[in-house]
Amino acid sequence: MGREKLIGYSPWIAHFNTGGCNGCDIEVLAAIAPHYDPERFGVKLAPSIRHADILIVTGAVTKKAGERLKRLYEQMPSPKYVIAVGACACSGGVFHKGYNVLAGADKVIPVDVYVHGCPPRPEAILDAIVSLVMKLRKGDGNGGPRKD
Amino acid sequence: MAVTKVVEIPVTLEIPIGPQHPALHEPLMLKVYADGEEVVKVDINTGYNHRGIEKLCERNSFYRNIFICGRVCGICNTVHANCYVRAVEYLMDIDPPKRAKYLRVLAMELERIHSHLIINAIMAEILGFDTLFMYIMRDREKIMKAKEILTGNRVLADYMMVGGVRRDIDSVKKDRLLNIINIIEGDIKRYIKIFETDDTITKRLMSVGVIKPSQITKYGLLGPIARGSNIKIDVRMGDKYDAYDEIPFNVIVRKEMDSWARMMVRWEETIESINMCRYVLEHLPSDGPAVPDERRLPRRFPAGESFARVEAPRGELTYYINSVGRQVPYRVKIRTPSFNNIINSGFSYIGYSIADVPVILTSYDPCIACMERAVVTNVKRGTRKSVSLKQLAKGGV
Amino acid sequence: MEVPEKIKFLGDLVKEVHSIKPNRIVLEIDKENIRKAFELLLGNLGDTGFYLAVIVGTDHPDKNKISLDYYVITHPDKEVYILRTWLPRDDPRVPSVVDILPAALSGECETYDLLGILFEGNPYLKRGFFVSPDIYEKGIYPLRKDAKV
Numbered sequence: 001m002g003r004e005k006l007i008g009y010s011p012w013i014a015h016f017n018t019g020g021c022n023g024c025d026i027e028v029l030a031a032i033a034p035h036y037d038p039e040r041f042g043v044k045l046a047p048s049i050r051h052a053d054i055l056i057v058t059g060a061v062t063k064k065a066g067e068r069l070k071r072l073y074e075q076m077p078s079p080k081y082v083i084a085v086g087a088c089a090c091s092g093g094v095f096h097k098g099y100n101v102l103a104g105a106d107k108v109i110p111v112d113v114y115v116h117g118c119p120p121r122p123e124a125i126l127d128a129i130v131s132l133v134m135k136l137r138k139g140d141g142n143g144g145p146r147k148d
Numbered sequence: 149m150a151v152t153k154v155v156e157i158p159v160t161l162e163i164p165i166g167p168q169h170p171a172l173h174e175p176l177m178l179k180v181y182a183d184g185e186e187v188v189k190v191d192i193n194t195g196y197n198h199r200g201i202e203k204l205c206e207r208n209s210f211y212r213n214i215f216i217c218g219r220v221c222g223i224c225n226t227v228h229a230n231c232y233v234r235a236v237e238y239l240m241d242i243d244p245p246k247r248a249k250y251l252r253v254l255a256m257e258l259e260r261i262h263s264h265l266i267i268n269a270i271m272a273e274i275l276g277f278d279t280l281f282m283y284i285m286r287d288r289e290k291i292m293k294a295k296e297i298l299t300g301n302r303v304l305a306d307y308m309m310v311g312g313v314r315r316d317i318d319s320v321k322k323d324r325l326l327n328i329i330n331i332i333e334g335d336i337k338r339y340i341k342i343f344e345t346d347d348t349i350t351k352r353l354m355s356v357g358v359i360k361p362s363q364i365t366k367y368g369l370l371g372p373i374a375r376g377s378n379i380k381i382d383v384r385m386g387d388k389y390d391a392y393d394e395i396p397f398n399v400i401v402r403k404e405m406d407s408w409a410r411m412m413v414r415w416e417e418t419i420e421s422i423n424m425c426r427y428v429l430e431h432l433p434s435d436g437p438a439v440p441d442e443r444r445l446p447r448r449f450p451a452g453e454s455f456a457r458v459e460a461p462r463g464e465l466t467y468y469i470n471s472v473g474r475q476v477p478y479r480v481k482i483r484t485p486s487f488n489n490i491i492n493s494g495f496s497y498i499g500y501s502i503a504d505v506p507v508i509l510t511s512y513d514p515c516i517a518c519m520e521r522a523v524v525t526n527v528k529r530g531t532r533k534s535v536s537l538k539q540l541a542k543g544g545v
Numbered sequence: 546m547e548v549p550e551k552i553k554f555l556g557d558l559v560k561e562v563h564s565i566k567p568n569r570i571v572l573e574i575d576k577e578n579i580r581k582a583f584e585l586l587l588g589n590l591g592d593t594g595f596y597l598a599v600i601v602g603t604d605h606p607d608k609n610k611i612s613l614d615y616y617v618i619t620h621p622d623k624e625v626y627i628l629r630t631w632l633p634r635d636d637p638r639v640p641s642v643v644d645i646l647p648a649a650l651s652g653e654c655e656t657y658d659l660l661g662i663l664f665e666g667n668p669y670l671k672r673g674f675f676v677s678p679d680i681y682e683k684g685i686y687p688l689r690k691d692a693k694v
Contacts (some may be wrong), residue, residue, distance in 0.1 A: 005410075015627035019199060020222075021219045021220060021221050021222040022221060022222040022223055023219070023222025023224070023225070023303045023304050024222070024224075025221065026222065026223075026266070026303060027302070027303060029285075030285075030289070030292075033282075033286075034282065034286070035285075035286060035289050059197060059443055062198065062199060062677070063677040063679065064677055093199070093219070094202065094204075094215060094216050095199045095200075095206065095216075095219075095221055097204060098199045098200035098201070098203070098204050099199065099200045099203060099680065099687055100198050100199055100200045100677055100680075101199055101678070118219075118304055119222065119302075119303050119304060121302065165583070198675040198676065198677075200687065200694070201689060203694065204658075205689055208670075236569045238566040239566060240602060241566075281597075305671075361593055361594055362592040364596075365593045365594075365595065365596040365620065365648075366592055366596075366647055366648060367597070367647050367648050368596050368597050368645060368647075368648025368649075368651075370596075379593065379620065380547060380621060381596075381620060381621075382621070386618075386623030387623070450566070452566060453565040453566065454566040454567065455566075455569050455616070455625070455627075457598075457625075464598065466598060467601050468599070468601050470603060472550060478603075479601075479603045481599070481601045481603075483598070483599040483652075487651050487655075488648065488651055490649060491650060491651040491654075492648055492650055494650055495647075544607060
């Protein structure tokens with residue numbers, strides 16, 4: 001319980017694209033850049049996955065990328081949270097019937113926050129991070145750290 | 149020549165803005181074999197981003213495919229949608245009014261400006277020039293605002309429809325767009341001066357990755373890569389689609405054939421795009437409605453084949469559509485410029501040092517925004533270590 | 546229709562000429578003559594006289610054939626010419642041109658992985674170029690009309 005509250009003060013973010021059109025990636029990039037100033041929330045890009053608290057997933061998860069995503073998630077130390085950004089990461093977007101696509105990050109790893117949009121504005125992405133952080137600061141992280 | 153080092157550059161589709169998470173194993177994009185510091189062989193692998201779009205297009209109606217094809221690439225989505233829509237218009241013998249054609253050109257040129265700004269920012273970042281990266285990204289936000297004023301969205305425009313465009317502009321929007329374009333022109337001229345005079349950039353880019361004109365056509369390289377090596381191919385001049393037969397512009401060609409020439413071609417094209425946007429806004433014709441009536445769109449699609457090409461920021465993009473008279477197409481073939489540029493260019497790294505490989509790769513503007521960590525294997529000592537592409541570009545692995 | 550003046554030297558190999566929209570000329574050639582056609586193009590137009598833009602394969606199960614198009618664009622006059630050949634559907638093979646025209650590498654590898662056309666003489670062909678293992682291990686070519694994906 002105490003660990004989650006501490007994360008809320010300065011969450012470090014890792015970003016992974018699983019085979020999308022890069023539209024969401026450039027909006028995530030803009031959200032982390034100085035124009036929208038995420039550092040006032042303590043949000044920073046982590047130097048490696050082992051230092052990250054929140055994983056941002058973009059792109060419709062292709063089969064090859066899905067395996068990498070699972071391994072990346074397993075490498076993150078607990079407590080860890082996942083934000084799926086964009087229509088493709090939420091449910092496959094326009095590609096959900098493709099033969100090479102798993103259609104959604106939650107087919108592979110558990111997701112905490114879904115950000116809809118194609119692509120969502122940088123303000124929406126920051127809003128998702130902030131609402132997750134607010135929940136953590138109140139000590140309300142889905143009833144305790146994930147059991148994995 | 150004995151191979152002493154193997155460098156594997158993976159693709160994980162991440163845009164670099166500083167430290168990133170480390171590479172996992174397969175799939176690789178570039179596998180570079182080196183003897184000491186000199187590159188002796190390059191293997192290129194793909195398949196990471198394959199979403200099966202051509203098969204998806206065969207199952208959805210012609211109109212729904214406009215949205216699917218626009219999402220092939222987010223950075224150049226307007227040109228994808230435009231090429232598909234024009235291929236459908238050729239099939240049905242529809243000619244949109246001039247006002248719609250001018251507005252289409254405006255959307256595509258704004259996209260060219262923002263795409264060229266991104267790749268130049270990434271090039272600055274790879275060379276270690278972080279300040280320039282931040283400045284270019286800040287100025288790029290103005291173009292995103294301009295795109296939002298014109299099409300309603302920052303990134304994915306969804307602006308094209310069969311017979312015209314989705315939204316028109318009025319005088320208020322026109323003044324705001326002209327304002328933004330005039331401001332950005334001053335910024336671009338400043339950056340051109342930096343790229344011409346700054347030592348960090350000129351010493352790392354000049355004479356690196358030289359490609360001769362005969363190699364360009366034999367290996368099928370397109371876009372700014374060809375124009376940087378004195379081959380004047382530009383689909384806007386060749387096919388004169390949409391309103392390019394009426395808007396004056398120059399095709400920029402340089403003779404130096406190296407990475408510096410390719411980046412300078414992109415900067416000078418940005419100035420040409422700014423002039424084109426200004427011409428469009430000042431000479432917008434009023435010959436017909438730019439937005440066609442949705443209820444009057446044709447519901448029957450004749451049988452036949454059509455082939456459309458467009459000049460994307462990265463090169464020539466082609467769409468082939470085959471219809472047999474049903475509501476869905478029989479075959480849609482998309483060939484993006486990066487398909488040719490990245491896969492066919494393995495020969496151009498040989499003979500240069502490992503530190504030059506990220507620079508040459510960035511000068512080709514790969515549309516899969518890759519650039520992640522590379523894994524260097526020292527064959528003699530049997531060690532493997534992970535380095536960022538930025539460190540690779542600084543040398544000394 | 547007549548063979549265009551610019552590529553008159555291909556005249557003997559061409560069986561039929563027609564066009565697709567908007568005014569792109571299509572020349573039908575036998576699959577054994579594709580290599581000869583490219584050798585003639587290189588000899589007459591030179592190294593910088595043209596480039597290979599795209600290779601398109603289409604499955605036609607009703608005719609029991611697969612069509613293969615090579616799109617050639619000349620420089621500097623930018624004319625588009627399409628060399629079209631038909632292959633039998635149960636054993637589609639055609640001689641590769643990657644040694645004389647390296648630009649064909651990307652197109653040939655992709656068409657092999659997605660449609661199953663074998664380009665004889667191309668050492669870089671492999672399954673898994675685009676398609677994931679769980680599909681190619683079943684021997685499925687996704688762009689065939691009868692592929693169950």
